[in-house]
Amino acid sequence: MRRARALLVLASLVALLPVTAWAHKESDAYVDLRLDPANPNRLLGQFDIALRDLDFAIGVDSNHDGAITWGEVKAHREAIERYVLPGLTIQGDGLTCPITPQGQMIDEHSDGAYDVILFQALCDKEVPDKLTIVYHLFQQVDPYHRGIINVYARGQTSGAVLGPQNPSTTLDINRPDRWRQFKSFVIDGIWHIWTGPDHLLFILSLLLPSVLICRRRPRTPFDGGDWQPVERFWPAALELVKVISGFTVSHSVTLSLSVLGFIDLPSRLVESGIALSVIVAAFNNIYPIVTRRAWLVAFAFGFIHGLGFASALAGLRLPAAAMAVSLGGFNVGVEIGQESVVMPLIMLAFAVRQTAFYRIGVLRVGSWLIVLVAALWLIQRAFDLLIPGLGFLTPS
């Protein structure tokens, strides 16, 4: 008995070698799928199966000489297809897309030569967005075999590694790149601010008095009042940040409500309201009514500007799923666009705040000019008139 046990040990020496050095990886097969650009119902596929695996499973080396030739592979083409293809199922939206072989080739991988089955999967309808792939090849002969699936569709690659533990996967081949989408909306938002003079003029109107303090209100709109320069930069900057934040909060609210379809005001009303908001903001610099809480003005009028932003997104026919990404991105973009204008301007304004040029030339005359331009917009928008020469100042 003792001797017998020792012999058993010798027979199974394989266990003794400390760390077996394997020559190459275990068995893999590769399935590549692509949408047929010419036929929306069709996927074109390439299925690479190792000749070693095929030989083990069904015997490809007909003359048993230990060398598989192209002639032998060709002779086994039908047998290979009959054995391999039932191991792969492509389905989606309740329909199966039957697989038919279309050609045979050879591919080289790091661990040897592979038979290539070129095939098509033809669905009854358009290839579904959610593609389910079920993979069972070689499951009975090698539980460590893996099917490595790659789907190339609409500029995206999605993939999965399938085996007995997880034989199926569902790939969303229509999945857009959310990050890219987000970035594109950030840029849209920035652009919308930079190319929208009405928003810019509104912000500018709020910015101009931020480096000054109104000591005495003017008695008439033409008297000018008594403006003193602020002493320190940061309190003024902080005040401006509050203004911009108030504006952002309110316009985000109406932008979202509008894009999601909860508010729907005629664009003529919205655009006129925006023009009116610019008049009010600029006029407040000439004849200050609100001097302490400028952010409240910004907050209040932000609602109407938000509705204006929404019109920029309305033409984009957004898919519902992308809504959050696009709204978020657009808002971030609007914010970046605002800050990029406001930050340099307030520094400039702070530098020249003590000059009469700033108090009179910029604050008073500038605000009058803004009122004038915005009034023309208001007339143009409210009455749907075309005013000659205003084209260069018309929001795109």
Place this chain on the structure above:
Amino acid sequence: MHRLLALAGCLVALPCLANQDFPFVPSRDDMVLQTVPSITDARVRAFAALRNDWSRHPQDVLDAVKLSEAYLDYGRDTGDARYLGRAEAVIAPWLARLPPPIPAVLVHATILQSRHDFTEARLQLRGILARDPDNAQAWLTLATVEQVQGDVGPARQACARLLDSSDPLIPGGCLASLDAVTGHAINAAHLLAVLWPQAKAENVAVQSWIQGIQADTADYLGDAAGAERHFRTALQLTPGDNFLLAEYGDFLLDQKRPQAALELVRDYSQSDTSFLRQVYAEAALGAPQTAADTAEMARRFAALEVRGTYAYRREEAGFVLFLEHDPQRALQLAEQNWTVQRAPQDMRVLLQAALAAGKPQAAEPVLEQLASTHLQWPIVVNLADKVHAQLAKQSPASLGQKHP
């Protein structure tokens, strides 16, 4: 279109098989695409008989185990990892039974061990030993698992359990391989020399196994000539043995003999481990194909990663360190590898990566392992000294203190 290009490429340049990146249609029917096991090989002929027995006696677990073991042995001899899965498939129905028959679980544990799934292998082996405390094969495999994971105490106990068998060769080899890595390499060398005459009566696999341990032992003792002699003898006994090729190749590279290393592995470039040594040798020689072969090796590692195989992290860490020159990633791989296996070569690569990455503290687990095992291998001892020196330079105040 690319098919046409491939075809055109093939017609112009033969042989077509070299480094194809896209599918092609071979130009001639007699073109050999792949070598596979041939019936001129006695082991392959034996498969047919074993498969026959297995399919005729579906209720006999031993027929399944015999076929499974034959696949496993063949896979190990040729380095073809596909045979692990094939061996597993044969015993799978038996493993599903409750309780699974012990011989089937034993093969399963060996497969798990071979795939570097040491945790699961140990679990299975402990399960067997709970049911059959005298199961020699289970103790032997357990000793292997414990040793690979650097748990020399439990490994020694497992080897000792084998002494019950009347044949001292196996427990002797088992204990000698442990002595060799625990500061008793001289004892190991003596013991192996005593065992060798007895081994000569056994099959070549056993002989080669003993010679392999002798080679390692000599190397750990710094006896290059002895190591060389034993490696050569082992390879004469089992020519083309993938494990020996890698070990002997590493030894030659360490001896600054890249030309000899290249000649050793050149004919086995289909093997990932041999090919890796080939690229190391090419790099050492400044051969023009180094860059191309480095890229090819990187593709092979990528192919392993795609399927979720991480058993080669030790090899990959060395590759990333010495050929891709990315010490930070190499250190990451070496640390991940250390969580799985802690043999001398694993110690070595973690020390090398930690030094190159300028993070000597990352090698502290190795220093601890070295302090507890007293491994004498000069290569590892020298690296550890360098790590100690770097640590002392970094924080002289904390000398002797344990880092968190």
